[in-house]
Amino acid sequence: MGDRVILGPYAPGTAVDAALDQRRSDVVMTVRESGLRGRGGAGFPTGTKWMLAAAAAGDEKYVICNADEGEPGTFKDRVLLQEYPDLVFDGMVTAGYAIGAKEGYVYLRAEYRYMLDALENVLEKMRSEGRLGNAIRGREDFDFDIHIHLGSGAYVCGEESALIESMEGRRGEPRIRPPFPVVAGYLNKPTVVNNVETFALVSRVMEHGADWFRGIGTEESAGLKLYSVSGDVQEPGVYELPMGITVNALLETVGGTDAAAVQIGGASGTMVTRREFDRKIAFEDIATGGSIIVFGPERNLLGVLENFLEFFAEESCGQCTPCRLGTMRLLEGVRDLQNGSVEPERIDALRNLADSMAISAKCGLGQSCNAPFGSILDAHLEGVAR
Amino acid sequence: MKTNEEVREQEEARDVGTLVRVTINGREYRARRGATILEICQENGIPVPTLCAHDDLTSAGVCRICSVEIEGSWALQTACTMEVHDPGMVINTHSPRVRQARRAILELLLAEHCGDCYTCAASGTCELQEIADDYGIRELPYERREPRFEPDDTGPSIYRDMNKCIQCRRCIRTCDDIQSVGALGVFARGPEAHISTFADMPLGDVVCTNCGQCITHCPTGALREVDHTPEVWKALEDPDKHVVIQTAPAPRAAMGECFDLPPGTSVTGRMNTAMRDLGFDRIFDTNFTADLTIMEEGTELLLRLKAALVDGDTSMKLPQITSCSPGWIKYMEHFYPDMLDHLSTCKSPQQMFGALMKTYYAEEQGIDPESIVTVSLMPCTAKKFESDRPEMVDSGHKDVDYVLTTRELAQMIREAGIPLPILEETSFDEPFGDASGAGLIFGATGGVMEAALRTAYEIVTGREVPFDNLNIEPCRGLEGIKMASVKLEGVVEEWSFLEGAELKFAIAHGLANAQTVMEMLRDGELDDLHFIEIMACPGGCLGGGGQPMPVNDEIRRARATAIYSEDEDLPLRKSHENPHVAYVYEKFLTDGPCGHKSHDLLHTHYTPRGRELK
Numbered sequence A: 001m002g003d004r005v006i007l008g009p010y011a012p013g014t015a016v017d018a019a020l021d022q023r024r025s026d027v028v029m030t031v032r033e034s035g036l037r038g039r040g041g042a043g044f045p046t047g048t049k050w051m052l053a054a055a056a057a058g059d060e061k062y063v064i065c066n067a068d069e070g071e072p073g074t075f076k077d078r079v080l081l082q083e084y085p086d087l088v089f090d091g092m093v094t095a096g097y098a099i100g101a102k103e104g105y106v107y108l109r110a111e112y113r114y115m116l117d118a119l120e121n122v123l124e125k126m127r128s129e130g131r132l133g134n135a136i137r138g139r140e141d142f143d144f145d146i147h148i149h150l151g152s153g154a155y156v157c158g159e160e161s162a163l164i165e166s167m168e169g170r171r172g173e174p175r176i177r178p179p180f181p182v183v184a185g186y187l188n189k190p191t192v193v194n195n196v197e198t199f200a201l202v203s204r205v206m207e208h209g210a211d212w213f214r215g216i217g218t219e220e221s222a223g224l225k226l227y228s229v230s231g232d233v234q235e236p237g238v239y240e241l242p243m244g245i246t247v248n249a250l251l252e253t254v255g256g257t258d259a260a261a262v263q264i265g266g267a268s269g270t271m272v273t274r275r276e277f278d279r280k281i282a283f284e285d286i287a288t289g290g291s292i293i294v295f296g297p298e299r300n301l302l303g304v305l306e307n308f309l310e311f312f313a314e315e316s317c318g319q320c321t322p323c324r325l326g327t328m329r330l331l332e333g334v335r336d337l338q339n340g341s342v343e344p345e346r347i348d349a350l351r352n353l354a355d356s357m358a359i360s361a362k363c364g365l366g367q368s369c370n371a372p373f374g375s376i377l378d379a380h381l382e383g384v385a386r
Numbered sequence B: 001m002k003t004n005e006e007v008r009e010q011e012e013a014r015d016v017g018t019l020v021r022v023t024i025n026g027r028e029y030r031a032r033r034g035a036t037i038l039e040i041c042q043e044n045g046i047p048v049p050t051l052c053a054h055d056d057l058t059s060a061g062v063c064r065i066c067s068v069e070i071e072g073s074w075a076l077q078t079a080c081t082m083e084v085h086d087p088g089m090v091i092n093t094h095s096p097r098v099r100q101a102r103r104a105i106l107e108l109l110l111a112e113h114c115g116d117c118y119t120c121a122a123s124g125t126c127e128l129q130e131i132a133d134d135y136g137i138r139e140l141p142y143e144r145r146e147p148r149f150e151p152d153d154t155g156p157s158i159y160r161d162m163n164k165c166i167q168c169r170r171c172i173r174t175c176d177d178i179q180s181v182g183a184l185g186v187f188a189r190g191p192e193a194h195i196s197t198f199a200d201m202p203l204g205d206v207v208c209t210n211c212g213q214c215i216t217h218c219p220t221g222a223l224r225e226v227d228h229t230p231e232v233w234k235a236l237e238d239p240d241k242h243v244v245i246q247t248a249p250a251p252r253a254a255m256g257e258c259f260d261l262p263p264g265t266s267v268t269g270r271m272n273t274a275m276r277d278l279g280f281d282r283i284f285d286t287n288f289t290a291d292l293t294i295m296e297e298g299t300e301l302l303l304r305l306k307a308a309l310v311d312g313d314t315s316m317k318l319p320q321i322t323s324c325s326p327g328w329i330k331y332m333e334h335f336y337p338d339m340l341d342h343l344s345t346c347k348s349p350q351q352m353f354g355a356l357m358k359t360y361y362a363e364e365q366g367i368d369p370e371s372i373v374t375v376s377l378m379p380c381t382a383k384k385f386e387s388d389r390p391e392m393v394d395s396g397h398k399d400v401d402y403v404l405t406t407r408e409l410a411q412m413i414r415e416a417g418i419p420l421p422i423l424e425e426t427s428f429d430e431p432f433g434d435a436s437g438a439g440l441i442f443g444a445t446g447g448v449m450e451a452a453l454r455t456a457y458e459i460v461t462g463r464e465v466p467f468d469n470l471n472i473e474p475c476r477g478l479e480g481i482k483m484a485s486v487k488l489e490g491v492v493e494e495w496s497f498l499e500g501a502e503l504k505f506a507i508a509h510g511l512a513n514a515q516t517v518m519e520m521l522r523d524g525e526l527d528d529l530h531f532i533e534i535m536a537c538p539g540g541c542l543g544g545g546g547q548p549m550p551v552n553d554e555i556r557r558a559r560a561t562a563i564y565s566e567d568e569d570l571p572l573r574k575s576h577e578n579p580h581v582a583y584v585y586e587k588f589l590t591d592g593p594c595g596h597k598s599h600d601l602l603h604t605h606y607t608p609r610g611r612e613l614k
């Protein structure tokens, strides 16, 4: 599989040392120039996010690592936390330095509780080595500590504002935005929320430089990316590949060339079929937080869609009308479709509903239902699989 | 470095008054910087449908019906949450995408909504019905959802049918933010989410004050009062019953709204005629017992002051707190059970009235109290609970039989086809007809305090309160918590111990404000106060849970104006000058205010309840 960089050797502290050699504002610039975009799914430019948080008024700021990894089919953050915790934590320390925060939190998916002790041990070691806590690396002007907060077990708590609500002890429901967390986040203070992988990549950018990162991938989607590959492939697992490779290239790498369809981006992602396998996996084409699920020709795609919609209906926080009731109605529709009793007008009405949810739901959960709904329905109608 | 707060304050200071240019539906407007799109649209007469928004509440952005299109943003934005800060925003409130999304939202809501408008208390004021009508939804693309809930009729005041609920969460925000009670919450997730009480307990068993603010903030018929109209109709139709109705001050200032009269139209005389036409045997004014309350509660205050200042008796607690708002009483019983001795022992005017009706009035008129049915017209749902309190039987009967809210009486008047707006005006019946303006202003926050001051000051000093035309302005207005004081100088012999004393008082309305006051009191910050007036509902009774909908501060102010101007027009402005009150003390409560007889009939005790659920 060639040399791996993200998942390659890492000497703990390297990234932080590199960051501390620069002024805070230069760290932000380095991250900006690297072209790094958030790996949690939405792809917001990480340097811009940090710049906004650094510029926000107030001297109490927070860094949060989103380790809720709830998207069906992803497990790359788990691998990072299990095997490269220093890489992730160093990325958080770097962020703390860059934006002027003193505290960071890891919002750890409830199912990952088993890692808690190991992670705490790493943090303790970092503290004992002066890489965490007061006056990091002897720098009197830089205190930063990291705490781990166990998640509540709901998918929507991975949405950054719901995550913050949950951390503050309330029902995990997305907030009104704007204001965004960079302005009013945890405890209403400026807060940077980044994905686990994003922090890991920050460390690699600090280690190898912005130009190195920028030189990989495409113009709009720089750098390397981890993919959690599952389904009908010979070698499922976590892969490290450049951004912007085609679906075909990915399938070749993972031994999935028999695929009839690939779901890119998990339940909230898009399904592509064979005739679109030359499309790029990148923010400008098909975006993904990293979940790649491969379906062979024997799969029942409507069954897949039904599963996804069951997931959404169950995981919807239920606060906004389009998602609370729309998920249920889409699910009903797909079940009826499976029973073969659906008029074309009904299908149009369902698509219309999914589109309306996309533009009117309060958060990404309800907004993204139309991606799987429209694309899987298309794939089904195309007859690419059973 | 500046703190966040300082920066925000600075930004706000800069923002205040500045205007930004926005384009809405192709036309240019100037808007206050920081206003929401919804506010800007409302100020400029551009209709935007809303369900979860309410003037009294912070935005939630959950119903999504107010979604609008903003140039440059792929998703729609909710007008109720989106603030305009930068100039040049281009907004469209009715683009094809906007209409598509709103229609989809409405179809979803209507397909899960189980209710028939023609049997619904909200019909005519229901915001869902109105929007559905605007959008002309004629058929639904879904099968209707089956009813999921058993209506909850366990509460003494509030009836909940969650099958009509659209989950706008206005009730929750009201209960949490305006009332600080927290009786309601969201439970379960996704399509199973619903509004309920703690652990889905029946409303009758949870910590609820029965204030009914959730009802007046609910856009649909999911919440309404427990209906007493069938019993009242039955009593009216029974020739053997002598049915009397007492009418509180606030309904007359709001009843007109149920008949499309503008808020602030006082309909006292017309309402009297309507009640006569309905067949009530006597129409009385609760203001009479409001005057009586002032005599009792004012005397109680002076006694407490004497006990504290002269006798050094610490068992009589100061400050004394008013007790006429039954939602407030229940709140105290739940949240401050250890501080109940601050409450005046006076019953509310409603309950004093009921007790006198079946004793003094029955005696005077030679009517068997058994055959008297006492109905009260109240702006309040908690009054229903209050009338059911087991101790409220001091007359030897249930003192108050039925309580009608303003909305319920309006309903009866409409059912009978009585054209209230064009009726002639008639007056109240004697002997409980003439009341003072002091009793009338009980209907507004600060009114009890003002009425008490008009009397207490004069008793103590022998002079009228030193305010222009008896209007004690510091007691008025919708500020959440008001504090003021009056200096007592040149006092008469009997009250010489009060010479030079500064009578300090506070006024709060809405239970969240009440909570603030109680916490301050608990922390010892209000030890120098003598008297506190608290009303459970925002604005006082005129904003009560039994009043017409919609309600907001503008409407509350209009109702207050109606009450205060009626007060100014009355010949009697002070409770102690009410000749009937004097007569009652002379003939019936012969040992005077706070004497034995009045203690038996007009005073009560409270039940420490705590927050334990049943």
Ligand SMILES: Cc1cc2nc3c(=O)[nH]c(=O)nc-3n(C[C@H](O)[C@H](O)[C@H](O)COP(=O)(O)O)c2cc1C
Pocket: A037, A038, A039, A040, A041, A042, A043, A044, A046, A066, A067, A068, A069, A070, A071, A155, A156, A157, A158, A159, A160, A161, A193, A194, A195, A196, A198, A363, A364, A365
């Ligand atoms: C329903 C929902 C679930 C999400 N779950 C996650 C998650 O598990 N992990 C994650 O990093 N981001 C998740 N996100 C995205 C976050 O809201 C946020 O964009 C991200 O944490 C920002 O980090 P990034 O910029 O590094 O990607 C989710 C978003 C939505 C709408």
Ligand code: SF4
Pocket: A156, A173, A174, A315, A316, A317, A318, A319, A320, A321, A323, A324, A361, A362, A363, A364, A365, A366, A367
């Ligand atoms: S879109 Fe769904 S998950 Fe997001 S706020 Fe609305 S109901 Fe909650």
Ligand code: SF4
Pocket: B113, B114, B115, B116, B117, B118, B120, B121, B122, B123, B124, B126, B127, B128, B129, B164, B220, B221, B222
């Ligand atoms: S709540 Fe509104 S829409 Fe529903 S039945 Fe009542 S009036 Fe009709």
Ligand code: SF4
Pocket: B164, B165, B166, B167, B168, B169, B170, B171, B172, B195, B214, B217, B218, B219, B220, B222, B223
């Ligand atoms: S009961 Fe009424 S106010 Fe409460 S959520 Fe339902 S519709 Fe809204």
